[in-house]
Amino acid sequence: SLDQNARVVYLNVKLAADRGIAVKQLTARCSLHQKVVQDALKLLEKKGAVKAVKGVKNTIRRLYMLANLKPSAEITGGLWYSDQVLDQEFIEVLADVCHQYVAEHSIPPRAPPGTLYPSTYERYVTLGQIRRHVIESRVLNEIPTRADIRTILNRLCFDGKVERRRVGGSGKGEAFCYKATQQGMQRRKGVIERDAWTDVPCGRCPVFDECWEGGAVSPASCVYYKTWLGKVAKSGTASGVNGVNGANVQNMF
Known part of the structure; x- marks a missing residue:
């Protein structure tokens, strides 16, 4: 059983959900002395009711949440971090999967070699289609959000490998589609660096x-x-x- 102070601390930790809450915030919300809050947290941790985690934005501050909860992406850094370290290798793999899919759909399938889409063509792959491909390819242990895939596509656009185009029509559905650039497809083939x-x-x-x-x-x-x-x-x-x-x-x- 828990005493009154421990119950108050537990309920406020529960309210914080997967975002977690720091001792300073708990102290203010519970209207208790910081030492009382810290003692209550130690008791709750010992009973396995709550746990302390550290976020990628502040690795010194400890955040408390219920022991059965998974920290939010805001705390862990989402897909891009592994053990609070930016996973550059993983990002490169995911970017390559996305780029390959966009490149494969930037040239007409089953067409004679050298056939290109006309300049007015608009039915390139969308963010939703790319996300579905990533999920079906099973390169991730987690299901990426649209925001996760958009981050990768923005990077590919910045690197000049992909270009974003507005989708014409009635305005329903996706607003943009993505097309591989000539430079981007050449880099996949290992073409020499830029010269005259x-x-x-x-x-x-x-x-x-x-x-x-x-x-x-x-x-x-x-x-x-x-x-x-x-x-x-x-x-x-x-x-x-x-x-x-x-x-x-x-x-x-």
Whole structure:
């Protein structure tokens, strides 16, 4: 059995749920002296009723919660932390799984080599589809939230591996879809680092070997090449290519 002070402390710890509560907060809520609260917590811990945990934001402060509860992601750091240490290797694995899935759905399936979606195509994979793939792949012991996957996708966008596009239509369902960038797909294939040649769209194109005049992929139909040529024409000089002006480049095709 518990005395009155221990019951009051226990009830306030219970109210804190999986967020936990510090001794200072307990003292204020219980209207008890700090020494009384600490003694009550020791008794409750000894009986296995409560437990103390430490959060990733403050590894010194101890938080108390019921012994049968799992600390919230705010305390543990969620998927990204293991034993209060940022799990960089795990983040890289999850990012690779997401990037691979996006890349596989950025090129038409069962199409001739070199076939690309038209520039107006909008049905790339959504956050919900990517999350479902991650869950079904069973690379995680926990089920990731939409916020978890969004964090990974934001990182991939920042790294230039993926781009986010707004989904057109009636406004129902997902607002955005995700498409792998040329640079991102090349990195998966181990393409050489950026240089003067890779400044030209052809140098970063994942289907460069399948591109020829009159083919499914050709310089004449390449929207990326036309966009680049427009920029070159304005500047008068091809970026990173010495001695070649915009007019000369256009005459190459």
